[in-house]
Amino acid sequence: MKPVTVFGPDFPFAYDDWIAHPDGLATLPAAAHGAHVAIIGAGAAGVIAGYELMKLGLCPILFEPGQFGGRLRSQPFEGAEGVIAELGGMRFPVSSTGFYHYVDLLGIQSKPFPNPLTPAAGSTVIDLLGKTYYAQTLQDLPPLFHEVAQAYDAALEQEANFSALKQAIRDRDIPRIKEIWNPIVTAWDERTFYDFVASSEAFKKLTFHHREVFGQVGFGTGGWDSDFPNSMLEILRVNVTECDDHQRYMVGGVEQVPRKLWQHKPDRLVHWPAGTSLRSLNDGATRSGAKRIRRLDAGQIEVTDAWGRAEGFDAVLVTCQTHLLSTQIDTEESLFSQDLWMALDRTRYMQSAKTFVMVDRPFWKDKHPVTGRDTMSMTLTDRMTRGTYLFDNGPDKPSVICLSYAWMTDALKVLPLPVEQRVELALAALAKIYPDVDIRSHILGDPITVSWEADQNFLGAFKGALPGHYRYNHRMFGHFVQSDMPARERGIFLAGDGVSWTPAWVEGAVQTSLNAVAGIIAHFGGTPSPANPSPLEAYEKHGPVRLSA
Template identity: 65%
Template sequence: MSPDTVTAFGPDFPFSYDKWLGHPAGLGAVPAKMHGAKVAVIGAGMAGITAAYELMRMGLHPVIYEPGQIGGRLRSQPFVGQTDIVAELGGMRFPKSSRAFYHYVNKLGLKTRPFPNPLTPAAGSTVIEIEGRRHYAETLEDLPDLYREVAEAYDSALEEGARFSDLKAAIAARDPARIKAIWDPLVAAWDERTFYDFVVSSDAFQKLSFHHREVFGQVGFGTGGWDSDFPNSMLEILRVNLTELDENQHMIAGGAAQVPQGLFAHSPVRPVHWPHGTSLKSLHNGAPRPGAAKIFRDDAGKLSVTDIWGSTQTFEAMIVTCQSWLMTTAIDTQEELFSPKLWMALDRTRYMQSSKTFVMTDRAFWRDRDADGREVMSMTLTDRLTRGTYLLDQGEGRPGVMCLSYAWMTDALKMLPLPTEKRVALALGALEKIYPDVDIRGHIIGDPITVSWEADPNFLGAFKGALPGHYRYNHRMYSHFMQDHHARAEKGVFLAGDDVSWTPGWVEGAVSTALNAVWGVMHHLGGRTERNNPGPGDCWKDLGPVELGE
C-alpha cells in the first residue's frame, strides 16, 4: 500500500485531523468578548505547545506552565560543542502517516530524512545476533528462512484475528463506516487479551516452534523485538500496525525538539485579536511560567493554578497535558475537578520504562567496508542488554551519532541505578562481542548522553502501555473533552497528551488530543466551528469510539 494512502486515521475515532487543520476556514472561533481570555496549559510538550499555539491563533491567551524544558519527550540534547548534532532522548522517528504532526513540521519548514530502522535503505545494513548466532543482512531476504517464517506468521495472524487487509483498506480510503464495522467488534474481542495471547493463539504461530515466538519477541522478523509489548492489550498493537506508525519513519534533521520549540517562537499569519508578530514566546515574555504546583477551582468558581513559587492566577479554562500520574504525585489537584471514574482511569494508567544511551563519534565509521565488502558495523538487534543499536549518519565530514542501547521495560530497569559511564561500558562490552574486530572506543568523542524516563520526576515513565481491560479507562480519558453532560464542577478542564490518546508513545496522539482539547475550550467558551469544517466534537455523535458496558 502506498505510503501516501494510509494515515493515522482512527480506527477508534476516524476523524481527519489533518484536513481540519488544513482547511482555509480555520479551526473555529470564540465570541469577540472572549478574545484575550486566559487559558492555562499545563505542560510544554508537543500536546501543550500545539494546544497553546492554536488557542493563540483563535484569539485566546494561553498561559503555559512548565517545570522542565519546552518539548517534553521531544527532547533533543546537543552533544558537547554541537548545536544540531543531538541525542534524541525521547521521540526520534516519526511515521509519515502522522499527518497532523507533519502539518506543523511543514509549517516550520523543517527538513526530515528517513530513519535508519532495521532492514531499511537508510540503515544500509542490519546485523541480528541472537543466542550467539550472527546474521548480516541488507534486506529480509538475506536472513535465514526462520525470519521470513516469523514475518509470514505474523501477517497471517493479523489477517486471521483482525481482518487486517480489509481494515487497512478502509483506513486508506478514510471510510468511517467501513472502519467502524470492522474495528468496533474487534474492541470487544481483544480488549481483555494480550499481544502475546494474540500471537500464540493464532493458527499460524501454533504451527511454528517456540523458538519462532522467541525470535519474534527478541528481534522480530528483523524489524525489532516485540517482547516488551507482549503484556499490553492487543488493541494497542493493532492500532500501531493498522495506521503504519511503525513504518516509513523519518527523523527531524537537527532534532525533534525543533518542532515544539519552533511553534513556541512562531508568529502565525493573521492571528485573531493579536497584533502581527505575536507568538507564544512574546505572550510569555520569553519563557513559560514555572511548573504548576496546584490546580483547583477557587471560592468564586474560577479555575486557578498556583505555580511552584506560590503565584496564583485564574483562568477561563484549562488544558492539562502532563502525564496523568503527576496529578496524584506532583501537582495538588482538586479532587472535584474530575469524576471518580475518571480518577480511576488516570490512576490506573500504566507507564512503560525506557532507557537510551548515546555517544558521538568522530565520523560515521560504520560505513567503512571490510574485506568482504560489508559495512564494518550495522544497525544491530540482539538479545544482549543493548537490544537495539542505531547508527545515525549526520553526513559527510560531520561527526556521527550512535544510540548504543535503546531498551524497554525490564531491560531499561537494569540501567536505572547505573551512572552514565557504567551504561556506556556495558553497552560497549556487549557490542564488542558482536563486533570483535571493530574499534568502537577509538571513534568516540565528547561526553555520552543517557536517559531513563522513569527516573525523571516530570514523567515517571516513557509513555502509557495499556493493559488488557484498559479500553474503558482509555475511553474515559479520550472522550473527556466532550463535556456537555459533565457536572458543573468538572467543566472547563480538558485532558490532552499521548497517554490520553489511543496511540501512546506516538506524537500524533499528542497532537490529536491537543486539538480535541482546543475544540473543547472553544465550545466551553461559547465558540463554534465553521459549518464546512466541523471539528472533532461536532463529529463525535457519528464517529465516536464504541462504548463497552461498565
C-alpha cells in the same frame, strides 16, 4: 493508492483536514478574546494546543517544570555543531499527518530513519542466542525469519481482517472502519499481544523459537517482546495505521518543532496584533511548574506555580503525564469524576532507557577487508543493548551511535547506573558481536543517557495499555466532551499521547490536543466553521464503541 494515515480506527476523524481548512477552526465571541487559558506542560500537546488557541484570540499561558519540549527532547553534544541525541521521540511515521502539518509549516527537514532492514540503515545485524546474521533486506536472512514475518502477517489477516481495515483507513470510509474495528474491540479488550501471537493459527504451526525470534526481531522498528504483556488492541492500531513503518527523523532534532512553534507568528490571527507568538504572549518564557489546581468560588480554576504565584483561569488544559496529578500537583479531587480518577491513576507507563555517544565519523561504513561488509550495522540483539542505531551526519563529520535503546526490564537493569557504566556495559555487549571493531577509539566528548522513569516530571516514557484498559482509555480520550458533566468538572481538559489511543506516537499528542482545542472552543461559546466541523461535532456520531460497564 491513497496513503495510510492515523485516521482512527477508534475515532476516525480527519484532524489533518481540520487544522488545514481555509475557513479556520471556529469563531469565538468577542467577550472571550484575550481570556487566559492555563496549559500545563510545554510538550507537543501543550504547544500545539496553545498555538491553535492563540490564533482564535485566546491567551494561552504555559507552565513547564522541566525542559521545554517534553519528550520531544533533543540534547546537543557539547562542542559539536548540530550533533544531537534524541532522548525521547526520534522516529516519526509519515502516517502522522497531523504532526507533519506543523513540521511542514515550520520548514523542518526530515530524512528516513535507519530502522532495521531498511535502505536508510544500509545493513542490519541480528544477534540472537549467540548467533549473528548480517542482512540488507529481509530476503538476506535465513528461512526462519521469513517464517516468522509471514506468520505474523497471516495472523493479522486471519484474525483482524487486516487488509480490509487498512483499506478502509486509506479510503477514510468511516462506516467500514467501524464495521470491522468495533467487533475487534469487543472481542479483544482483554487480550494480550503475546496471547494473540501464541494462540493464532499461523503461529501454532511453528515452534516456541519462532515466537522468541518474533519478540526479538518483531516488525518495522525491531523487537517488541517488551510489549508482549500489553493490550493487543494497542499493537493492532500501530500496525494498521503504519506507525511502525515509513518513519523519518528530524534533521537537527525534533525539539525544533515545539520550539519553533512557540516562536512562530501566524499569518491569520484573531484579536492579537500581527507578529504575536506564543512566546510573546508568555512574556518570553514559560511559567514554572504547576503545583496546585483548585476551583475558585467564582467558577474559575486557579493554578499555582512552583513559586507560589496563583492565578485564576477560565479554562485549564493538562498535558502532563496523568500520574503527576496525584504525585506532583496538588489537584482538587472534585475537578474530575471518580471514574476518571480511576483511569488516570491506573494508567501504566513503560520504562525506557537510551545511551548515546558521539563518534569522530561514520566509521561503520568502512568495508571489512575480508567480507566486504559494513564494519558495523544497525543491530538488534538479545544482549543488554537490545537496539543499536547509527546516525550518519556526513563523511568525516562527527556522528552519533545510540549504543543502547532498551525497554521495561532491560531499562531497569541500568536504572541506578551512571552514564559511564552504561557505556561500558554497552561496549562490552557490542564487542561480542563485533570483536574486531574498536568503537571506543572513535568516541568523542561525553556520553548522553536518559531513563524516563527516573524523571519526576515523567515517571515513565509513555503509556502501555494493559488488557482491560480500553474503558479507562475511553474515559480519558473522550473527556473533552463536557456538555453533560456537572459544572464542578467543566473547564479543565486533558491532552497528550498518554490519553490517546496511540501512546508513544506524537500523533496521539497532536490529536488529543486538537480535541481539547475543540472542547475549549465550546467552553467559551465558540461557533465551529460551518464547512469545517470539529471533533466535538463528530464525536457523538463516530466516537469509540462503548463497552458494557
